[in-house]
Amino acid sequence: MIQATFQPLRHMSLAPHVQRSAAPGSLIDPSQWFALQVMGRRHETRDIVVFDLALADGATLPDFTAGAHLEVKVGGLIRHYSLCSSPEDRAHYRIAVQRETAGRGGSVLLCDTFGPGDTLEVRGPFNHFALQWSAAQPPLLLAGGIGVTPLLCMALELTAAGLDFELHFSGRSLEHMAFLPLLRSGVFGHRVHLYADDGRGVAPIDLPTLLGSGMPGRHLYVCGPGGMIDAADRIARAQGWVGDHIHFERFGAPAAQPPAAADSKACEAFEVEVASTGRRIPIAADQSIVHALAAVGVHIPMSCEVGVCGSCRTRVLAGVPDHRDLLLSPEEQAANTEFTPCCSRSKTPLLVLDL
Ligand code: FES
Numbered sequence: 001m002i003q004a005t006f007q008p009l010r011h012m013s014l015a016p017h018v019q020r021s022a023a024p025g026s027l028i029d030p031s032q033w034f035a036l037q038v039m040g041r042r043h044e045t046r047d048i049v050v051f052d053l054a055l056a057d058g059a060t061l062p063d064f065t066a067g068a069h070l071e072v073k074v075g076g077l078i079r080h081y082s083l084c085s086s087p088e089d090r091a092h093y094r095i096a097v098q099r100e101t102a103g104r105g106g107s108v109l110l111c112d113t114f115g116p117g118d119t120l121e122v123r124g125p126f127n128h129f130a131l132q133w134s135a136a137q138p139p140l141l142l143a144g145g146i147g148v149t150p151l152l153c154m155a156l157e158l159t160a161a162g163l164d165f166e167l168h169f170s171g172r173s174l175e176h177m178a179f180l181p182l183l184r185s186g187v188f189g190h191r192v193h194l195y196a197d198d199g200r201g202v203a204p205i206d207l208p209t210l211l212g213s214g215m216p217g218r219h220l221y222v223c224g225p226g227g228m229i230d231a232a233d234r235i236a237r238a239q240g241w242v243g244d245h246i247h248f249e250r251f252g253a254p255a256a257q258p259p260a261a262a263d264s265k266a267c268e269a270f271e272v273e274v275a276s277t278g279r280r281i282p283i284a285a286d287q288s289i290v291h292a293l294a295a296v297g298v299h300i301p302m303s304c305e306v307g308v309c310g311s312c313r314t315r316v317l318a319g320v321p322d323h324r325d326l327l328l329s330p331e332e333q334a335a336n337t338e339f340t341p342c343c344s345r346s347k348t349p350l351l352v353l354d355l
């Protein structure tokens with residue numbers, strides 16, 4: 001492993017109320033794979049490594065908004081890492097990687113072998129977790145563990161806009177929680193609240209009290225372990241938060257495929273129509289939509305293949321999908337205007353997709 005001194009990025013000294021400045025455009029096409037060089041790395045906690053990435057020639061990177069992530073090729077896998085640097089910084093991207101020994105090996109390879117001077121192949125940034133806010137109703141940000149990464153980026157953006165948001169961050173213990181020096185530095189004023197499950201130093205989080213009653217127009221953003229997301233979603237809805245104002249992003253694939261829908265209306269076999277060409281492709285009962293389409297040359301970007309990451313999210317122009325993802329909210333699923341063809345299927349004999 002190559003070790004080097006870590007250089008703090010500009011956002012570490014970002015003052016409140018700094019307005020975003022216009023930056024020159026980037027020549028990079030974020031929809032295509034491109035190379036980024038590792039400029040610095042450091043351990044944020046024992047199991048979390050932060051990487052600073054930049055173009056080798058120092059050129060301007062594609063812009064992004066808070067909540068965006070990069071797709072990173074590592075060890076034959078494509079992993080998603082939220083950007084946790086300021087969207088103002090167009091010279092560097094910062095990602096934080098949790099070393100998951102029980103994972104598929106991508107994070108271990110990154111954490112154990114990548115250092116300054118090494119190159120990573122990436123695509124993006126893409127954003128399936130975009131922040132919506134109004135000055136009248138600043139959002140509530142709720143982070144668990146490594147799920148703090150997109151919410152840190154949101155906190156930087158909201159601070160730059162001068163908004164009085166709240167960030168509540170919970171972890172197993174303080175020593176497992178990333179970015180504590182920055183979060184405690186005063187950059188965010190009184191807006192950051194910390195919790196630890198072990199109760200050492202700070203109290204455990206109390207979701208029912210924290211979520212209180214939802215206020216009309218207020219948005220809730222949650223990123224963390226699945227159990228925390230499910231609990232926050234359930235409690236928030238019970239306490240009056242508006243369903244389409246609850247946004248979440250899961251940061252890991254589930255242990256197994258999402259269970260097949262028990263809906264008897266689901267079709268075993270059906271057809272998918274590619275709207276741009278009118279071509280209809282049969283989808284067999286044992287075939288995923290993305291693989292059936294790829295077999296005839298229609299490629300949809302894909303990563304997790306289990307309905308978590310959003311890479312394959314596709315607009316539905318006609319027909320009713322049988323949603324099997326863990327990504328879309330109940331409201332988004334009920335609208336039937338988008339679905340995840342990596343794992344979802346159809347309730348109608350034909351689905352017309354915006355491809
Ligand atoms: S590939 Fe991740 S949601 Fe479909």
